[in-house]
Amino acid sequence: MSGGSDEGPRRVGRPRADRLRAPSGRPPREELLCAAAELFTVRGYAATTTRAVAERAGMRQATMYHYFGGKEELLAELLESTVAPSLALSRRLLAETGRPAARRLWELCRSDVLLLCGGPHHLGALYLLPELHRPRLEPFRRMRDELRAHYRALLDAIPPGAEPAADGAALALRGDLIFGLVEGVMLVRRCDPARPVAALAEAAADAALRIAGAAPAR
Amino acid sequence: MSGGSDEGPRRVGRPRADRLRAPSGRPPREELLCAAAELFTVRGYAATTTRAVAERAGMRQATMYHYFGGKEELLAELLESTVAPSLALSRRLLAETGRPAARRLWELCRSDVLLLCGGPHHLGALYLLPELHRPRLEPFRRMRDELRAHYRALLDAIPPGAEPAADGAALALRGDLIFGLVEGVMLVRRCDPARPVAALAEAAADAALRIAGAAPAR
Numbered sequence: 001m002s003g004g005s006d007e008g009p010r011r012v013g014r015p016r017a018d019r020l021r022a023p024s025g026r027p028p029r030e031e032l033l034c035a036a037a038e039l040f041t042v043r044g045y046a047a048t049t050t051r052a053v054a055e056r057a058g059m060r061q062a063t064m065y066h067y068f069g070g071k072e073e074l075l076a077e078l079l080e081s082t083v084a085p086s087l088a089l090s091r092r093l094l095a096e097t098g099r100p101a102a103r104r105l106w107e108l109c110r111s112d113v114l115l116l117c118g119g120p121h122h123l124g125a126l127y128l129l130p131e132l133h134r135p136r137l138e139p140f141r142r143m144r145d146e147l148r149a150h151y152r153a154l155l156d157a158i159p160p161g162a163e164p165a166a167d168g169a170a171l172a173l174r175g176d177l178i179f180g181l182v183e184g185v186m187l188v189r190r191c192d193p194a195r196p197v198a199a200l201a202e203a204a205a206d207a208a209l210r211i212a213g214a215a216p217a218r
Numbered sequence: 219m220s221g222g223s224d225e226g227p228r229r230v231g232r233p234r235a236d237r238l239r240a241p242s243g244r245p246p247r248e249e250l251l252c253a254a255a256e257l258f259t260v261r262g263y264a265a266t267t268t269r270a271v272a273e274r275a276g277m278r279q280a281t282m283y284h285y286f287g288g289k290e291e292l293l294a295e296l297l298e299s300t301v302a303p304s305l306a307l308s309r310r311l312l313a314e315t316g317r318p319a320a321r322r323l324w325e326l327c328r329s330d331v332l333l334l335c336g337g338p339h340h341l342g343a344l345y346l347l348p349e350l351h352r353p354r355l356e357p358f359r360r361m362r363d364e365l366r367a368h369y370r371a372l373l374d375a376i377p378p379g380a381e382p383a384a385d386g387a388a389l390a391l392r393g394d395l396i397f398g399l400v401e402g403v404m405l406v407r408r409c410d411p412a413r414p415v416a417a418l419a420e421a422a423a424d425a426a427l428r429i430a431g432a433a434p435a436r
Contacts, residue, residue, distance in 0.1 A: 044348045046264035127405060128343040130262045173421045176406045181395065181425075184402015187345060188394045203391045207399075207429040 124186035
């Protein structure tokens, strides 16, 4: 955690042995993504060189370039992995029109929190990088927009309860707040990494239904 | 936005004229904080040098060191500015025991969202920096913990409504989710900077009361 800029100007010499990781048995591509996830989240994206990623994964930089075009490609792939499973789930849930929408929204929220907070690395920290606007990250941004639209669609499908129905603008805002809550849980969890994720995920899903104006589905 | 690492190794020569800002009339300390806020959020913290901050503020690096001990001190001060006003407000609100707690919690949420999303720079982006665990940022972390405790205390003070009272653990979790929602709004806003902050802040405060199990205070 200390230092952080010691990889800055490229140095000549052998990689330090303590930086090399024992072979994990993982395929090289996966090993590189793991190394990048660790370094980007612990040391920071800007402060991490592709050389440091390669070393951490136990391979030479030239070998790394065989698998990834560069640092931005590693970042893009990591970011997409934080959305792709939730997007696949939300597509399935949207199609299950025979089941109550509140229950489906609850499941999406719970699963999304588990995905965002559950992995070994705090990939959500990458959501606030200034690099997020770069063209290479357009697919990630599109996937996240689509997921957000699915949150809204599930919310729209919840029949109005005892309270008066909200208008379109209010509903859109509420959908975005639920989306913000789910992503905001990452910020809570970061302060308190010992907190069990399962309870947090269910509480967040309950809270989302409260925002939706539907009774918690449990 | 492009480039970003062009400040890396220190270069010799005159600062480029287009980097120098016209004197704004602000005191130098404030000018430096403004410059740091812009560069840290647009270019990234790790990629910004103290020299770049000084140049952006239209002064020499040596002059900057007269006001700030270094980059981490600039970061600490910026982060503290995202919490201090909300903390002052939450202390006042906690003392106003004659007013309904739900209304006070609503006011805190609204004001906190306005603070987090309202400034010219997206300072909330700094909340996920890996550098946040450094000792120099301990005062910020303590202030944020205290603010979180005040959210919980206001939530605890809301009398249970029609629904059965939640136990202590459930209440603590709910308090943290409200805190997460308020901070999470930054992530929503970032995708959609055109959205008016005032409406978002009131909608977030309404949503917080829904999570609390209290009817929106408006």
